[in-house]
Amino acid sequence: MQEHDLSFVRVEMALAQSAPPSERGLGAWIRKNLIASTGDTILTIIGIVLVAMILPQVINWAFISAQWTGTDRTVCATVAQGGIQPDGWSGACWAFVNAKFGQFMFGRYPIDERWRPILVAILFVALLVPLLIPKVPRKGLNAILLFGALPVVAFILLVGGTFGLPLVETSLWGGLLVTLSLSFVGIAVSLPVGIVLALGRRSNMPIVKMLCIIFIETVRGIPLITVLFFASVMLPLFLPAGVSFDKFLRALIGVSLFAAAYMAEVIRGGLQAIPKGQYEGADSLGLGYWQKMGLIVMPQALKLVIPGIVNTFIGMFKDTSLVIVISMFDLLGVVKQNFSDANWATAQTARSGLVFAAFVFWLFCFGMSRYSMFTERRLDTSYKR
Amino acid sequence: MASQEILREEPSRGSFINDPKIRGIFFQAVVVIVLVALVWWIAQNVIANLTRLRIASGFGFLNSRAGFDISESAIAYSSDSTYGRAILVGFLNTVIVAVAGIITATLIGFIIGIGRLSHNWLIRKICTVYVEVFRNIPPLLVIFFWYSGVLAVLPPPRESINLPFSSFLNQRGFYFPRAVWGDGSWLILVALLLGIAMAWFVARKARQRQMATGQQFPVFWTSTALIIGLPLLAYALSGFPLSFDYPKQSTFNLTGGFQVRPEFLSLYLALSCYTAAFIAEIVRAGIRGVNKGQTEAAAALGLRAGPILRLVVIPQAMRIVIPPLTSQYLNLTKNSSLAIAIGYPDLTAIAGTVLNQTGQAVEGVVIMMAVYLALSLLTSAIMNVVNARMALVER
Numbered sequence: 001m002q003e004h005d006l007s008f009v010r011v012e013m014a015l016a017q018s019a020p021p022s023e024r025g026l027g028a029w030i031r032k033n034l035i036a037s038t039g040d041t042i043l044t045i046i047g048i049v050l051v052a053m054i055l056p057q058v059i060n061w062a063f064i065s066a067q068w069t070g071t072d073r074t075v076c077a078t079v080a081q082g083g084i085q086p087d088g089w090s091g092a093c094w095a096f097v098n099a100k101f102g103q104f105m106f107g108r109y110p111i112d113e114r115w116r117p118i119l120v121a122i123l124f125v126a127l128l129v130p131l132l133i134p135k136v137p138r139k140g141l142n143a144i145l146l147f148g149a150l151p152v153v154a155f156i157l158l159v160g161g162t163f164g165l166p167l168v169e170t171s172l173w174g175g176l177l178v179t180l181s182l183s184f185v186g187i188a189v190s191l192p193v194g195i196v197l198a199l200g201r202r203s204n205m206p207i208v209k210m211l212c213i214i215f216i217e218t219v220r221g222i223p224l225i226t227v228l229f230f231a232s233v234m235l236p237l238f239l240p241a242g243v244s245f246d247k248f249l250r251a252l253i254g255v256s257l258f259a260a261a262y263m264a265e266v267i268r269g270g271l272q273a274i275p276k277g278q279y280e281g282a283d284s285l286g287l288g289y290w291q292k293m294g295l296i297v298m299p300q301a302l303k304l305v306i307p308g309i310v311n312t313f314i315g316m317f318k319d320t321s322l323v324i325v326i327s328m329f330d331l332l333g334v335v336k337q338n339f340s341d342a343n344w345a346t347a348q349t350a351r352s353g354l355v356f357a358a359f360v361f362w363l364f365c366f367g368m369s370r371y372s373m374f375t376e377r378r379l380d381t382s383y384k385r
Numbered sequence: 386m387a388s389q390e391i392l393r394e395e396p397s398r399g400s401f402i403n404d405p406k407i408r409g410i411f412f413q414a415v416v417v418i419v420l421v422a423l424v425w426w427i428a429q430n431v432i433a434n435l436t437r438l439r440i441a442s443g444f445g446f447l448n449s450r451a452g453f454d455i456s457e458s459a460i461a462y463s464s465d466s467t468y469g470r471a472i473l474v475g476f477l478n479t480v481i482v483a484v485a486g487i488i489t490a491t492l493i494g495f496i497i498g499i500g501r502l503s504h505n506w507l508i509r510k511i512c513t514v515y516v517e518v519f520r521n522i523p524p525l526l527v528i529f530f531w532y533s534g535v536l537a538v539l540p541p542p543r544e545s546i547n548l549p550f551s552s553f554l555n556q557r558g559f560y561f562p563r564a565v566w567g568d569g570s571w572l573i574l575v576a577l578l579l580g581i582a583m584a585w586f587v588a589r590k591a592r593q594r595q596m597a598t599g600q601q602f603p604v605f606w607t608s609t610a611l612i613i614g615l616p617l618l619a620y621a622l623s624g625f626p627l628s629f630d631y632p633k634q635s636t637f638n639l640t641g642g643f644q645v646r647p648e649f650l651s652l653y654l655a656l657s658c659y660t661a662a663f664i665a666e667i668v669r670a671g672i673r674g675v676n677k678g679q680t681e682a683a684a685a686l687g688l689r690a691g692p693i694l695r696l697v698v699i700p701q702a703m704r705i706v707i708p709p710l711t712s713q714y715l716n717l718t719k720n721s722s723l724a725i726a727i728g729y730p731d732l733t734a735i736a737g738t739v740l741n742q743t744g745q746a747v748e749g750v751v752i753m754m755a756v757y758l759a760l761s762l763l764t765s766a767i768m769n770v771v772n773a774r775m776a777l778v779e780r
Binding site for chain 2: 033036040044047048050051204205206207208211220221222223224225226230234236238240314318319322324325336339347350354355357358361365369
């Protein structure tokens with residue numbers, strides 16, 4: 001056993017040193033993210049100026065100077081306009097939103113009957129939330145209840161006329177009630193119709209393929225307003241004299257068909273992305289067309305295009321606001337209708353109402369897009385590069 | 386030999402019901418029969434309804450007197466003009482707002498999209514907030530916001546807000562000096578066209594020379610000088626024919642100048658802001674889609690940040706960007722039909738009025754659909770040409 005004097009073998013690891021002071025803490029973060037170079041510093045200054053110009057004004061308008069309660073226009077008008085506010089005052093008139101909240105939600109739905117839409121909303125949330133949380137079991141039953149049973153119950157409750165419930169004409173519906181029911185039905189109808197159209201467009205049968213292409217490209221080429229015009233002006237001409245159906249139903253058909261055409265293109269993208277081997281594999285197993293599509297291709301294709309599907313949903317949710325042009329009043333329509341209320345006519349009314357409506361729309365759309373990102377991550381099997 | 390013969394033999398099918406070809410033909414025949422029956426039934430109903438309501442059919446109404454006024458018109462129009470001319474006015478208004486919107490939306494969209502990839506935290510956050518706000522609210526709401534929330538509460542004409550270049554902003558819109566072209570102005574136009582042609586020629590020559598010799602030529606500055614300098618020279622030579630008609634305050638209103646009405650302004654601003662958010666996302670995805678190795682390789686070749694972006698990253702990003710950008714342009718054009726909600730006389734609004742006055746719903750809707758389809762096809766055709774030029778050339 002010879003001793004090695006010259007060699008040194010380290011037995012214990014050297015302790016990790018903390019990062020140099022220039023690389024940690026707030027200072028380093030600012031140096032890296034805000035003032036990395038001259039150009040960067042100039043950009044930061046421009047950004048700060050922009051934020052300083054806009055943000056305090058917005059906060060002041062929306063919160064500090066805002067009027068939260070009141071019964072008529074005087075609380076939101078300046079002295080010169082016949083109100084109580086000092087001249088030059090600018091603040092949100094949340095009192096207006098507060099006073100009209102019931103209308104914004106239900107439109108002209110009779111006040112005594114408003115428990116019905118509220119009950120439907122509670123049922124809807126109670127069925128939707130468990131469906132959206134991945135861990136809750138019994139998804140199949142849940143989906144059948146949401147897309148099969150709920151529409152029937154909702155129809156009976158909202159329209160009435162049976163089981164001793166007084167009839168409420170759809171012309172009295174309005175506000176968020178119309179927005180949500182239009183989008184729910186649109187979403188529930190457009191997905192299956194879109195799948196059928198997408199399959200038709202990729203079918204081997206030339207006539208079916210051509211019909212699907214004509215339908216999809218025509219609808220995608222024209223604005224939704226034209227489709228709604230079509231549904232409200234042309235449909236009555238198409239039916240025998242005396243037969244007519246509800247304006248709400250016409251809008252529903254228009255919105256659903258419009259969304260279905262866009263959905264078909266999104267799904268077609270997913271179908272094209274599935275490698276040929278999957279189709280051939282399914283064929284070689286002896287599966288029929290619908291088995292092949294339903295068990296092998298569609299589950300993979302739909303998973304690929306979740307972002308596109310949700311984008312179409314979001315687009316449709318926003319597009320329901322266009323029913324205003326065929327004189328139906330969704331959330332935005334009711335808000336706009338109330339601008340003409342002489343009891344609330346001030347310079348701030350329109351702005352406050354629109355910001356409120358924007359906030360509601362934003363909440364729903366942002367929620368949908370965040371949930372789609374969550375689902376995308378959850379279903380990601382990481383086959384992608 | 387024997388095995389080949391067995392292979393050639395048709396596989397026996399249990400019954401012709403299971404033959405996919407026969408099934409396909411049968412299924413398509415059913416579809417065609419159902420469709421023809423449906424169309425025939427609808428046609429019968431339409432004819433019956435039209436005769437019952439005593440509505441004439443055909444496009445003859447386009448030549449009769451319209452009898453309504455249009456607030457904004459690019460060509461001469463009065464209530465004595467024909468329905469056909471009214472629809473043409475609407476079509477031009479749609480094109481004007483769509484083109485203006487597309488240009489502005491592209492500019493804002495590219496700035497915001499590149500901003501979202503900035504190293505600067507503050508700029509990145511500002512751009513993200515912009516995108517998340519505008520993407521998640523309906524375009525109609527944005528239009529109403531500009532119209533009733535911002536422009537309608539501006540001061541009345543007597544207290545107009547003064548802006549630079551003697552332009553004014555008030556309830557009735559935006560006023561700016563109108564250029565009055567005197568005699569000899571055509572020379573300026575000719576000079577401008579000449580300048581553009583020469584700039585194009587110089588760019589081509591410079592490119593050829595760089596390919597051959599490697600020497601660079603300041604194309605940008607030369608082109609700028611040609612395009613701006615030549616018209617200026619022509620302006621001076623023809624004796625300064627250009628003058629301006631300034632908007633002036635009178636008792637109740639502003640007179641003179643060029644007025645941009647609030648309807649157009651709010652539609653244009655809303656469409657630009659809204660579509661810009663989507664274009665920003667497309668641009669961001671496009672730039673992110675370019676492999677990082679490309680940037681590094683370009684840097685290794687000794688290119689600086691500017692040329693890397695201009696010569697390496699953007700040409701490749703454009704390939705990813707152009708197809709979705711096209712569909713955004715189409716969306717903007719289609720969204721311009723929201724004009725009807727604030728009373729800007731675009732195609733949909735005027736066709737709607739015509740349809741109500743004459744009762745000829747079928748023809749009115751057909752005209753609307755045909756024009757929008759044609760506009761969509763034209764836009765896609767132009768963008769397809771651009772796309773073909775940008776597409777990857779495989780060697």
